[in-house]
Amino acid sequence: MQTTYYKTPIGIAEIIGDKSGIQSVAVLDENAISDKLLNLETPECLQECVSQLEEYFTGKRIDFNLKLNPKGTSFQKKVWEELLNIPFNTTRTYLEQSKALGDVKAIRAVASANGKNPIWIIIPCHRVIGSDGSLTGYAGGIWRKKWLLAHENPVKQQALF
Template identity: 65%
Template structure:
């Protein structure tokens, strides 16, 4: 397993993966030394994330290898169907996987998503439009949604 620590507008990102794909992208609150030489198996991921943060990329084509239960895998796969710049409620996400009784399990699986940003769990919001639950912190969820919003706020002054 290879690891890289990269700087981002959201703080340090810890990226882990191997030839099978990226297995983890996590946002750290503590400082870590930035990786000087990115491992070859992570180079494309780091490059695509850089483009994303620069506003030059809205879709990723990185090989992914998240580890989780079959149910979690199903939920994470469905998260990939939420378009850039759009949101979906937890109820809509539950309907999309075809099990209306699983809303709590869907929310739990979203919270255990090991590949932040690329598997866009940040695009799932409360039924009332509120920013609920995000493992990286609500300020990061808000930042990501604003970054992806097709209607950018402009200054009046």
């Protein structure tokens, strides 16, 4: 496994993977990583991930085309695969996510699997919200979820006249 770090507007992304695919993208607080680690050369197997994340954060990318290799149970992987079906600039409720997976009663299990998503942003668990529209359940903090949703749906200034 190779690791690299990439500075984003919401923290430092720690990216782990190898030629089999990206295993993890986690966002850490700014002070969690030394400048020395930030300045290390990115391993070749992770360069495309860094490039696509940079394009996402600069508004030039709305979907990712990366080989993913998350570690989890078969149920978790099924939930994460369904997350990939939520389009950019769209949200889905946990209930809608459960329905899409074929089991309305699995809402708590689906929410739990979302919370264990190891590949933040790329597998867009931030696009899942509460049935009442609340921004619940984001391991990286609600402020990051709010930031990501606003980034994907920026408010456009309307003409005054």
